Amino acid sequence: MEDEEDISEYLQTGGKLLGMGVDGCVFMPPLLCKGDTKAERGKLTGKLGLSEYIQPEYKIMKYITETIPHAEEYFKVLKGKQNPCKIAPLEDQIERPMELEMCFSESETVSAYDLGRLRMLTMSYGGEPLKAPGSITARTDYWAFGRHLLEGATLLMAYGVVHADLHSNNLLVKNGLPIIFDFSSSYFVRSSRDIKERDLEHIFRRKVTSIDDISGRNQHPPEVVLFNGLFNNYSIKEDLESIFKERRPIINLMEIYLGVSKEDLINQINDYRKSTNYFERDPNIVEWWKHHWHTYDAYSIGYILLKLMLNMERIGVDLTAKYGSVKMKKMKTALQGLLNFNCVKRFNAAQALAIWDSADNKIIKKHATKWL
Numbered sequence: 001m002e003d004e005e006d007i008s009e010y011l012q013t014g015g016k017l018l019g020m021g022v023d024g025c026v027f028m029p030p031l032l033c034k035g036d037t038k039a040e041r042g043k044l045t046g047k048l049g050l051s052e053y054i055q056p057e058y059k060i061m062k063y064i065t066e067t068i069p070h071a072e073e074y075f076k077v078l079k080g081k082q083n084p085c086k087i088a089p090l091e092d093q094i095e096r097p098m099e100l101e102m103c104f105s106e107s108e109t110v111s112a113y114d115l116g117r118l119r120m121l122t123m124s125y126g127g128e129p130l131k132a133p134g135s136i137t138a139r140t141d142y143w144a145f146g147r148h149l150l151e152g153a154t155l156l157m158a159y160g161v162v163h164a165d166l167h168s169n170n171l172l173v174k175n176g177l178p179i180i181f182d183f184s185s186s187y188f189v190r191s192s193r194d195i196k197e198r199d200l201e202h203i204f205r206r207k208v209t210s211i212d213d214i215s216g217r218n219q220h221p222p223e224v225v226l227f228n229g230l231f232n233n234y235s236i237k238e239d240l241e242s243i244f245k246e247r248r249p250i251i252n253l254m255e256i257y258l259g260v261s262k263e264d265l266i267n268q269i270n271d272y273r274k275s276t277n278y279f280e281r282d283p284n285i286v287e288w289w290k291h292h293w294h295t296y297d298a299y300s301i302g303y304i305l306l307k308l309m310l311n312m313e314r315i316g317v318d319l320t321a322k323y324g325s326v327k328m329k330k331m332k333t334a335l336q337g338l339l340n341f342n343c344v345k346r347f348n349a350a351q352a353l354a355i356w357d358s359a360d361n362k363i364i365k366k367h368a369t370k371w372l
């Protein structure tokens, strides 16, 4: 075959490929940056991608690293002296990643030779993602995990960042607590004023090939499905059917753990539809975003924590026995609020945290009282 190239010369020792995303790869240790002669010390990772994808993520990470208090406790922050860096020529690499070529195999425009277009973000290694088997054990403190996640989300909200892609593969578990990372889809809220529809295009899709594609990801709030359906000329009825089909697992969990029935959810979504004029043929998602951005990550967190509740039970933990019925009820009330299908009534992260823990929580008191 003509494009069956011998890649063996790129296969090097060292440099473990930690993860492969749509737009790049994460290596440990990182590659050598241009101008450096020595690798950075410490247990570091390098996220490698095309400059146009890495640059926006860098801006958000720099802001988080420099501006958000306690950033290191809650988020993966930048490390190293060159960020983002250009990659040193392959022949200078001390430890070259084995799979550099493989990393971009899906992208036709990038090859291992095209180093000039690549940038790398260096950060410290942060543990296994929540999705990895074994990241959660019977010793995991579910309540503390939830509090920590809500505190992180409260800080992001208070400092005007929407992560926009929170799911169990974008949380690292360190000492039993979640660290939020992968800001590749994130937004600054202070620029919401100038936000354009195309900035939101990874969430809202004007062209889908089938009804199943309007759902977006399951951890995205349900109104996203309604908007995507309307964009693509599906009826509200078809959109609702799609929500209840695609999201059946989480809807079942809401019924079992939170006592929220399918009818309750339909009522919530219908109440929202009646209270807004966004559900016209051509929904104004930019306006929706300006008003409701703070409920976006909140829904995803409810989704993550409810699924984790099931997983804790699956590994044999009886949460009610462990935490008592009062604490359990508070956690469930917070989850109900986060997962409300009506985004006007949905709790933001601070409101959920005030119930999960208390309004005296130190992160709320210092940074987010105005969000309660």
Ligand SMILES: Nc1ncnc2c1ncn2[C@@H]1O[C@H](COP(=O)(O)OP(=O)(O)OP(=O)(O)O)[C@@H](O)[C@H]1O
Binding pocket: 018, 019, 020, 021, 022, 023, 024, 025, 026, 045, 047, 076, 123, 124, 125, 126, 127, 128, 129, 169, 170, 172, 181, 182, 183, 184
């Ligand atoms: N600092 C880190 N410490 C430990 N593991 C990491 C770190 N950064 C990334 N990883 C691993 O690499 C994977 C991909 O990283 P990340 O989510 O940042 O990249 P991505 O290209 O945006 O991925 P995707 O498109 O799949 O979301 C993660 O799911 C995680 O397993």
Ligand SMILES: [Mg+2]
Binding pocket: 021, 169, 170, 182
């Ligand atoms: Mg990711």
